[in-house]
Amino acid sequence: MNCSHNCMMCRVWKYIKKHFKNFVIKTIIFFNMLSLMYWIVYIDYIISWQPYAIMAFNLLVLSLIGYANKDNGVDFL
Numbered sequence: 001m002n003c004s005h006n007c008m009m010c011r012v013w014k015y016i017k018k019h020f021k022n023f024v025i026k027t028i029i030f031f032n033m034l035s036l037m038y039w040i041v042y043i044d045y046i047i048s049w050q051p052y053a054i055m056a057f058n059l060l061v062l063s064l065i066g067y068a069n070k071d072n073g074v075d076f077l
Contacts, residue, residue: 025065025069028061028065029062032061033062035054035058036055039051039054039055039058
């Protein structure tokens with residue numbers, strides 16, 4: 001059976017994949033932002049280089065996710 005990729009099942013599968021991908025991206029960004037806010041709030045209580053490294057890593061991950069998906073039509077909010 002030859003599929004033209006315009007059948008109902010293909011369209012439904014494409015819709016599910018798109019929305020699942022958007023959900024995963026939003027979830028990753030949400031937890032990265034929570035972690036970033038946690039370290040920003042409690043940075044005064046911890047005198048060490050680790051919170052700065054974690055914040056820098058979180059910002060790097062968020063910027064990479066945003067850059068990778070800027071042209072994919074992903075709606076972040």
